[in-house]
Amino acid sequence: MKIVKHYSDDFKREVVQHYLSSDDSMQKTADKFKLAVPASVGQWVSKFGGEFRTAVMNKSPEKPKTETPDTHEGMAKRIKELEEALERERLMNLATNKMIDIAERDLNISIRKKSGAKQSKK
Known part of the structure; x- marks a missing residue:
């Protein structure tokens, strides 16, 4: 007789987050x-992986203001906005690189362009 374990969605999300990060x-x-x-990890990534991509990659950055703030508080707020935008870009870059690494490893395909003069044509 086969024993089937049922895991909570929170547990599955925790596994997916660990796998992707x-x-x-x-x-x-x-x-x-x-x-x-x-x-099961692959199935859960298919099911829940988009939540992490959506939260990190699809968050649209705020448009930077063209005017320079004059007050100390305005400058501090602008610095905070820029730091948050930088962190979003870092996370997007990390997620993209991780996705490429996983595809190259699990699907055994070459995605990144190889540097140098000797590149094979397909």
């Missing part, structure tokens, strides 16, 4: 969270 493979992630079937 680390360099662990599906197997390592499954081992860390004591999952019997590593393929």
